[in-house]
Structures are given as structure tokens and as C-alpha cells.
Amino acid sequence: xxxxxxxxxxxxxxxxxxxxxxxxxxxxxxxxxxxxxxxxxxxxxxxxxxxxxxxxxxxxxxxxxxxxxxxxxxxxxxxxxxxxxxxxxxxxxxxxxxxxxxxxxxxxxxxxxxxxxxxxxxxxxxxxxxxxxxxxxxxxxxxxxxxxxxxxxxxxxxxxxxxxxxxxxxxxxxxxxxxxxxxxxxxxxxxxxxxxxxxxxxxxxxxxxxxxxxxxxxxxxxxxxxxxxxxxxxxxxxxxxxxxxxxxxxxxxxxxxxxxxxxxxxxxxxxxxxxxxxxxxxxxxxxxxxxxxxxxxxxxxxxxxxxxxxxxxxxxxxxxxxxxxxxxxxxxxxxxxxxxxxxxxxxxxxxxxxxxxxxxxxxxxxxxxxxxxxxxxxxxxxxxxxxxxxxxxxxxxxxxxxxxxxxxxxxxxxxxxxxxxxxxxxxxxxxxxxxxxxxxxxxxxxxxxxxxxxxxxxxxxxxxxxxxxxxxxxxxxxxxxxxxxxxxxxxxxxxxxxxxxxxxxxxxxxxxxxxxxxxxxxxxxxxxxxxxxxxxxxxxxxxxxxxxxxxxxxxxxxxxxxxxxxxxxxxxxxxxxxxxxxxxxxxxxxxxxxxxxxxxxxxxxxxxxxxxxxxxxxxxxxxxxxxx
Numbered sequence: 001x002x003x004x005x006x007x008x009x010x011x012x013x014x015x016x017x018x019x020x021x022x023x024x025x026x027x028x029x030x031x032x033x034x035x036x037x038x039x040x041x042x043x044x045x046x047x048x049x050x051x052x053x054x055x056x057x058x059x060x061x062x063x064x065x066x067x068x069x070x071x072x073x074x075x076x077x078x079x080x081x082x083x084x085x086x087x088x089x090x091x092x093x094x095x096x097x098x099x100x101x102x103x104x105x106x107x108x109x110x111x112x113x114x115x116x117x118x119x120x121x122x123x124x125x126x127x128x129x130x131x132x133x134x135x136x137x138x139x140x141x142x143x144x145x146x147x148x149x150x151x152x153x154x155x156x157x158x159x160x161x162x163x164x165x166x167x168x169x170x171x172x173x174x175x176x177x178x179x180x181x182x183x184x185x186x187x188x189x190x191x192x193x194x195x196x197x198x199x200x201x202x203x204x205x206x207x208x209x210x211x212x213x214x215x216x217x218x219x220x221x222x223x224x225x226x227x228x229x230x231x232x233x234x235x236x237x238x239x240x241x242x243x244x245x246x247x248x249x250x251x252x253x254x255x256x257x258x259x260x261x262x263x264x265x266x267x268x269x270x271x272x273x274x275x276x277x278x279x280x281x282x283x284x285x286x287x288x289x290x291x292x293x294x295x296x297x298x299x300x301x302x303x304x305x306x307x308x309x310x311x312x313x314x315x316x317x318x319x320x321x322x323x324x325x326x327x328x329x330x331x332x333x334x335x336x337x338x339x340x341x342x343x344x345x346x347x348x349x350x351x352x353x354x355x356x357x358x359x360x361x362x363x364x365x366x367x368x369x370x371x372x373x374x375x376x377x378x379x380x381x382x383x384x385x386x387x388x389x390x391x392x393x394x395x396x397x398x399x400x401x402x403x404x405x406x407x408x409x410x411x412x413x414x415x416x417x418x419x420x421x422x423x424x425x426x427x428x429x430x431x432x433x434x435x436x437x438x439x440x441x442x443x444x445x446x447x448x449x450x451x452x453x454x455x456x457x458x459x460x461x462x463x464x465x466x467x468x469x470x471x472x473x474x475x476x477x478x479x480x481x482x483x484x485x486x487x488x489x490x491x492x493x494x495x496x497x498x499x500x501x502x503x504x505x506x507x508x509x510x511x512x513x514x515x516x517x518x519x520x521x522x523x524x525x526x527x528x529x530x531x532x533x534x535x536x537x538x539x540x541x542x543x544x545x546x547x548x549x550x551x552x553x554x555x556x557x558x559x560x561x562x563x564x565x566x567x568x569x570x571x572x573x574x575x576x577x578x579x580x581x582x583x584x585x586x587x588x589x590x591x592x593x594x595x596x597x598x599x600x601x602x603x604x605x606x607x608x609x610x611x612x613x614x615x616x617x618x619x620x621x622x623x624x625x626x627x628x
Contacts, residue, residue: 007085007096008032008045011054020045022094029060029108036067045070050085053126054097055104062110062131068119068141074106075099077125077147079167084124099125101147108134109152117159123148132184133158142195145173155183155207163195164219172196172222183207186233189215194243196220206230211252213237214245220268225249226275231258235277238263238270250275250300252284260284260303269295269319276302278339283308288315293360295319301326303369304339309352311341311371314361321361325368325392332452333425334368334392343373348402353377355395358385362417365389371409372397379409379428386417393424396454400430403460408432414439419446427454427486431462438468438501442475445504451483458528461489469542472500479506481514487526487555490533492518497542500572505538508549508583515583520555521593532558532597539564540574540609552584556595559602560585560623567607574609581614586621594623601628 009025010032011018018024018031026032038046045051048069053060055075066072073084081096082088089096106126108114114128117137122144128134129152137143140162150156156178164173177200180187186209188202194217202223204211211228212235214221220243228235228251235252238245238261250272252260260277263270266289277284277300284305287294296319303323305311314321325338346352351359353376358364362385370393371379379395382388390410400407409429412419415436426433433453436446453464464485469476478495485492497503508515520526520534535558538546546563553560561580567573580601586594594600600620605611620627 005048005050005085005087007050007052007081007087009052009054010060012056012058012060013054025054029062029064033064036065038067050087052081052097053106055100055106057104059107059109062108062114063112063116064114065116066118066121069121070118071122071124072115072126073122073124074126076101076106076127084122101125117143127151130154135159137162142169143173144169145175147174147176149176151177151179153181155185155189156180156187158185158189159193160191162193164193164197165195172198172220175199177201179203180207181205183209186210186213188212190217190219190221191215193217193219198222200224202226204228204231208232210237211235214241215239216241218242220244222246223248227251229253230255234259234262236261238266240265242267244268244271246271247275248273250277252277254279254282256280256282258282259286261286263287263294265289266294267292269297271297273299275300278302278304279308280305281307283310283313286310286313287317288313289317292316293318296321298322299324302337302339304341306342307345309346310344310354310357311339312356313351314357314364315359317361320363320365322365323367323369324365329368330392330423332423332450333394334370336368336370338366338368338393340370340372344375344377346376348377349405350377354381356380358388359383361385363387366393367391369393371395374398375400377405377407378411380411382412382415384414386415388415388419390424391420391422395424395426396428398430399428403431403462406431406435408435410434412436414441415443415446416441418444421446421448421451423450425452425454427456429456430460432456432466433464435466436468436476436478437470438474438476439470440474443477445477445479447479449482453483453485455486455526456489458489463491463494464488465493467495467503467505468498469496469501469503470498474501475503476501477504479509480516481506481509483516485516485518486524487520487529487534489526489528490530491535491537494537496538497540497544497574499541501542503540503542503544505544505546507536507547508551510549512550515550515552518551518553520557525555529557535559535562537562538578539566540576541566541568541572543575544577546576546578548580548583550582554587554593556598558595558598559600560595560598561601563603563613565605565609565611567609569607573607576605576609576611576613578603578611578613580618581616582618584619586623588621590622592622592624594621595625597624599623599626599628
């Protein structure tokens with residue numbers, strides 16, 4: 001008679017010499033493993049059998065290598081042995097032992113691998129730990145896991161090529177929690193794994209390798225609060241996966257020089273609901289995809305780096321990515337609770353060397369961050385991205401060293417959708433503090449409010465703020481209000497609608513509080529400005545609507561406000577519809593405070609362009625050419 005699906009019993013409190021039956025169990029894993037070969041004419045443990053392990057105050061010691069289809073069932077399982085094994089003894093038989101989760105544990109350790117799975121195994125109701133690894137396997141078919149906790153020293157998981165599932169192949173493989181200390185390899189390594197897996201709290205400390213690595217996998221993986229510290233490689237490494245990967249709170253602090261979160265070429269959503277990612281000379285967050293976009297649903301509390309190539313890199317991402325800090329402070333410049341990104345290093349024109357680099361990245365929100373130190377290229381660099389928000393943050397230090405790349409504190413090329421810069425401090429740009437250039441697409445509106453623009457550099461400084469739209473079909477709309485613009489190497493602001501593009505510029509607003517202060521006097525005066533600069537300059541060789549309203553301007557060296565429409569010989573001509581109203585230029589009785597060498601307001605058209613201009617209710621003092 002061939003019997004399959006037998007139950008073998010292991011109890012390390014039993015007497016030696018047991019044969020694995022209910023009343024005479026094996027007393028060690030090694031005693032069972034010595035016979036787990038399907039031999040002895042099928043009398044030894046075989047494929048598809050069940051292994052029941054009693055709770056014990058003493059650890060069970062592996063290694064254990066399972067045969068195909070075997071079920072390893074610890075007494076901590078949350079279902080009955082009969083239900084899990086499918087074995088129901090007939091009437092009159094000795095009863096099967098009861099499972100009792102929550103009591104004394106079934107704990108499995110090993111000097112090497114604790115459990116090596118084969119094809120189609122089930123793991124239920126035990127705690128693994130202090131092994132290398134706790135669970136390992138390759139080509140494992142469908143591995144069913146429930147009521148399992150992994151902890152202690154050594155690697156937790158090393159699985160390659162197979163499917164993870166819950167009970168009888170349905171639902172998710174479920175770990176109560178996973179923790180690992182001093183793993184000699186990546187603590188959780190999943191390669192080419194399908195199905196789904198969930199874990200409670202996950203804590204990884206000092207692995208030789210990454211904390212968590214998921215590679216070329218299609219499975220859906222969900223981790224509750226996750227902590228990775230002291231990893232010798234990227235804290236969390238996600239590579240070429242096609243399944244969704246979710247974290248609750250995600251905290252990462254790897255060894256020096258290592259990345260925090262490094263995700264490349266993932267096709268499904270990466271989620272985090274909170275977390276802090278802090279590195280030294282390794283990039284803290286790097287999420288990229290070569291073709292298509294990686295969807296994100298990420299909210300982090302803090303991102304920091306010091307001397308890394310970048311603090312944050314997002315390249316080809318959709319969904320949303322946010323850093324929010326304490327989610328409370330609303331002071332101008334913030335309180336740095338969103339993190340400090342310092343001294344990004346790299347070659348001119350490279351991705352490296354930008355404190356924050358965003359390319360084809362959608363819906364990025366950064367709050368309460370600080371970018372400072374010496375950043376090789378830009379503090380924040382954005383290309384071909386949409387819907388960007390920067391709030392309660394500071395960009396300062398030395399940002400860039402090369403005017404050929406328009407290196408600035410913040411440099412945007414082709415920001416589309418909407419944008420907002422609110423209650424920030426922006427300064428230290430080699431060329432500009434804020435440089436916005438659009439050559440295509442539509443920026444419905446970038447709204448800048450309550451922000452202080454400090455000094456740009458003397459060596460290569462251009463304007464404090466530059467807006468430049470180019471090419472027919474391009475739309476760039478912006479509002480600048482309630483902000484302080486200190487003196488600049490060239491001009492306070494230069495906004496140009498060029499080559500047939502469209503721009504709607506609102507500088508100030510209907511309320512006195514909406515007005516900006518353009519101030520090149522006293523402590524706000526730029527040391528070493530060019531002659532005739534520090535102006536509010538607007539021009540159109542396109543289609544521009546302009547409203548300059550309720551602003552104060554002091555210390556201009558040229559025309560305080562310049563409005564121009566122009567044209568190209570034999571080519572495009574501009575249309576300017578401008579209103580300049582309720583502005584105050586200069587200070588009464590303070591010599592040269594309106595302009596040291598020019599007019600208060602200069603409005604003109606040339607090159608065959610068209611202009612409609614209304615200049616009303618302005619107060620102009622202490623100028624040196626014309627008032628208007």
C-alpha cells in the first residue's frame with residue numbers, strides 16, 4: 001500500500017531513537033533530515049509529506065532540505081494540523097496535536113541555511129532566525145508561507161525563480177515580521193519571484209550587501225514599517241520589476257558612499273507612506289527608468305545627503321513624489337525638517353552635481369528642505385517635468401560654476417502643467433537664482449509667492465529671476481507676488497516671450513500685500529552690479545500680456561521698469577498688452593533711489609511690433625532721466 005501525505009512529528013523534548021510517528025517523534029531536525037530522502041521502499045519521509053514540529057523552549061537546529069510538495073508545519077500555526085495537512089485520522093485514532101499560536105515558539109536556527117525549499121512547499125507556524133539564510137531556494141515553484149516570522153542574525157530570505165503565495169496557493173505569502181542583523185549577504189534577496197508577499201515590521205541592520213533587493217520580479221510585495229541601517233550596498237535596491245512594491249514607513253541609513261533607495265526600470269507603482277532616507281556620499285533617492293515611466297505614490301518625511309552625486313534623482317516617473325518634513329512649519333525658508341542636501345558633486349552638464357535632479361518627473365512636491373553647500377551644477381534641476389511644488393524651503397550656498405550651462409540655484413527647462421514656489425529662500429546661483437526656460441508645451445502657471453530671492457554670484461551672475469519662452473505653440477504663464485527680490489548682478493527680473501511664443505506675466509497683484517519688493521539698497525544692495533542693471537525687464541517678440549501692479553522698486557541702476565515689444569527683421573513681431581499700475585519707484589528725498597542713471601518707467605516698441613499699454617497711478621521718485 002502506498003501512503004502519501006503522511007505526517008512526521010519532530011519534538012526536541014522527546015526521547016532519542018524516535019521514528020517520527022505521533023507517539024515516538026524524532027527529537028531533532030537532523031534525525032528527520034537523515035531519513036528525508038524517500039528511500040527505504042518509500043518508508044522514509046517522501047515528497048508531499050507533512051512535517052509537524054512541536055513548540056519548545058529550545059531552538060530547533062537545521063539545516064533542513066525539503067522534498068517537493070512537503071509542508072513544514074510549526075505548532076504556532078493559526079489553523080489546525082488536520083486542515084493544513086489534509087489528514088483527518090479515523091475515529092479511534094490518537095488525536096493530532098493542537099496548534100497553539102501565541103505561546104511558546106517553534107524556533108528554527110542553523111549554522112548555515114535553515115530551510116532549503118524544493119518545489120511546491122508550504123511553511124507554516126514557526127520562527128526562523130540566526131541562520132544563513134533562514135529560507136533559501138531556487139526554482140521553487142509555488143512556495144506557500146503563512147504564520148512565519150524571521151529574526152536574529154544572518155540573511156533572512158534568498159529566493160530565486162518561483163512564486164510566493166499564501167494558503168494553498170492563494171493570497172499572499174505572509175510574514176508576521178522580518179528582521180536581520182549582520183547578514184553576510186543582502187538580507188532579503190528576491191530574484192525573478194512572482195505571486196505576492198506581505199511582511200509586518202521589517203528591520204535590517206548591518207548587512208554585507210543591500211538591506212532589501214528585489215530584482216526582475218513580477219510579484220506584488222508589501223512591507224509594513226521598514227528600517228534599513230548600515231547596509232554595505234544600497235539600502236533598498238529595486239531593479240527591473242513588473243509588480244507593485246509597497247512600504248509603509250521607509251527609513252534608510254546605509255553605510256557611507258551607498259545609496260539609500262535605488263530603483264531602476266520598474267514598471268509598476270512604488271509606494272511609501274512616510275520615512276526618512278539619509279545618506280552621506282551616496283545618492284539618497286534615485287528612481288529612474290530607461291523607457292516609459294515608473295509610477296510613484298511616495299511620501300517621505302526627510303531626504304538628506306552630504307557630498308553625494310545627488311540628493312534626489314527622479315527620471316521618467318509618473319504618479320506623485322513628496323518630501324514633507326514635519327508637515328507643520330510654514331516659515332519663509334522652512335526649518336529643514338524635510339532634509340538637508342549638501343554639496344552635490346559631478347562634472348559640468350552631468351546629472352551628478354545637481355542637489356535635486358528631476359527629468360520627465362510628474363507631480364513632485366518638496367517641502368521644508370534645504371539645498372546648500374557647493375553644488376557643482378544646480379541646486380535644483382528640472383527638465384521636461386510637470387506639476388512641481390516647492391514650499392517652505394531654502395536653496396542657498398554656491399550653485400554652479402559655469403555660465404555655459406546656465407547653472408543656477410534653480411533651473412527649469414520645460415516645466416509644464418502648474419507649479420508653485422511658496423515661502424522659500426532662493427539664492428547663490430552662479431548665473432540666476434531662478435531660471436525658467438520653456439521651448440515647448442504649456443505651463444499654465446507657475447505661482448511664486450512669499451519668497452525671498454537673495455544674491456546671485458558676482459563672477460557669473462545674470463538675473464535674479466529669468467523667464468524665457470521660445471517658439472510658436474509654447475505657453476509660459478507666471479505670477480510673482482508678495483516676494484522680496486534683493487539686488488542682482490544684472491537685473492532683478494527678465495521675462496521674455498520670444499519667437500512667437502505666448503506669455504502671461506503677473507508681477508504683483510490687486511492687493512497691496514500682493515506687491516513685490518525689488519530692493520537694491522542698504523543690506524539688500526548687490527556688491528559689484530553691472531552698470532544700468534537691477535531692473536524689472538519685460539519684452540515680447542511673441543504674444544505677451546503683462547500686469548505689473550502694487551510693487552515697490554528701490555535702487556535701480558537703469559530703468560526701474562522696462563516694457564518692450566519688438567520684432568525680428570523680416571520675421572516674427574511681438575504683441576504686448578501691458579498694464580503698469582499702482583507701483584512705487586524710489587523713495588522721496590532719498591537721492592537716486594528710483595534710478596541712478598535711467599527712467600522710472602520705460603515703455604517702448606520697435607521692429608514693427610504692436611503694443612497696447614496702460615500706465616496709471618504710479619509714484620516715481622528720485623530718478624535721473626524721465627519719470628515715465
